Amino acid sequence: PEVALKSGNARPMPAVGMGTASFPLDPEATKGAVLAAIEVGYRHFDTAYMYGTETPLGEAVAEAVRRGLVASREEVFVTSKLWCTQNHPDLVLPSLRETLKNLQMEYVDLYLIHWPVALKPGPISFPAKKEDAVPLDVEGVWRAMEECQRLGLAKAIGVSNFTTKHLDKVLAVATIPPAVNQVELNPLWQQRTLRTYCAEKGIHVAAYSPLGGQNWDGSGNAVLGSEVLAGVAKARGKTVAQVALRWIYEQGVTPIVKSYNKERLKQNLEIFDWELTDEDHQKISKIPQLKIIKGHGLFSQEGEFTSVDPADLNIV
Numbered sequence: 001p002e003v004a005l006k007s008g009n010a011r012p013m014p015a016v017g018m019g020t021a022s023f024p025l026d027p028e029a030t031k032g033a034v035l036a037a038i039e040v041g042y043r044h045f046d047t048a049y050m051y052g053t054e055t056p057l058g059e060a061v062a063e064a065v066r067r068g069l070v071a072s073r074e075e076v077f078v079t080s081k082l083w084c085t086q087n088h089p090d091l092v093l094p095s096l097r098e099t100l101k102n103l104q105m106e107y108v109d110l111y112l113i114h115w116p117v118a119l120k121p122g123p124i125s126f127p128a129k130k131e132d133a134v135p136l137d138v139e140g141v142w143r144a145m146e147e148c149q150r151l152g153l154a155k156a157i158g159v160s161n162f163t164t165k166h167l168d169k170v171l172a173v174a175t176i177p178p179a180v181n182q183v184e185l186n187p188l189w190q191q192r193t194l195r196t197y198c199a200e201k202g203i204h205v206a207a208y209s210p211l212g213g214q215n216w217d218g219s220g221n222a223v224l225g226s227e228v229l230a231g232v233a234k235a236r237g238k239t240v241a242q243v244a245l246r247w248i249y250e251q252g253v254t255p256i257v258k259s260y261n262k263e264r265l266k267q268n269l270e271i272f273d274w275e276l277t278d279e280d281h282q283k284i285s286k287i288p289q290l291k292i293i294k295g296h297g298l299f300s301q302e303g304e305f306t307s308v309d310p311a312d313l314n315i316v
């Protein structure tokens, strides 16, 4: 299955994407995993300038074309993102050109503003420091994003980690509305307020950390460890990961799931020939909400650049 985006000229977006954010960076592992993913049927890949995985992703796609796994680059949907240090009107186009060079591609299918945060131009330093934050020129940056689409270097443009308030600001100045908002979303962080808003505005939602993320702090994975999801998985004869991904898909949201393991990559695509019951939905809708990616500094739940819609904090 695929989703037609409501703005831009991108081909329809395949309903599950493969994420490539993984730390520490291991380009060979990324390249191998993308090739394995193409072999098992993935045609949608997500990267970002900040992840450092544009180059291995591009190499893998080029190799897949050489090996005849896909007929051409056009067969894959590729998303990349403008990092906060590039979030300045005059840096958008050069940054996309650099991204395209890394990817060895003529265009990305989708180019996103990574965070509603601008940092002083310069090398990536993470966690970001508060003194490096500067006011974000939403109008200027969005105009430059629109120019990227007009030039055909991005087939569609969008945002990531934007709340309804941030989206209001973009929509107020947009000639081309954002096609996508990619945010943290899973059964433990359902983002109902944001989803309703995006549905009304025709903005497609994509979900990162659909399985609860990569355990940055070693505290265990609340999605994969959820007892409610385990109960549903048992009843359906599926894994917890598949239940989480299917639930996201049934909300009309596109999961971007990261696995570098071929079996799990395959498993994560097997969510289209069965469905959740009304009772399953009832149970999942009552799961207490927990934002899993706490972020650092500027990107935290509490900070002034928060990506949390307050109404979503307590939806039980």
Ligand code: A2P
Residues within 6 Å of the ligand: 019, 208, 209, 210, 211, 212, 213, 214, 215, 224, 239, 241, 242, 256, 257, 258, 259, 260, 261, 264, 265, 267, 268
């Ligand atoms: P791995 O790469 O070893 O498969 P998210 O996509 O939410 O960021 O979560 C990805 C994490 O979940 C990764 O650490 C990934 O590890 C793991 N993972 C991916 N698919 C599955 C699955 N089907 N079952 C269990 N863990 C999975």
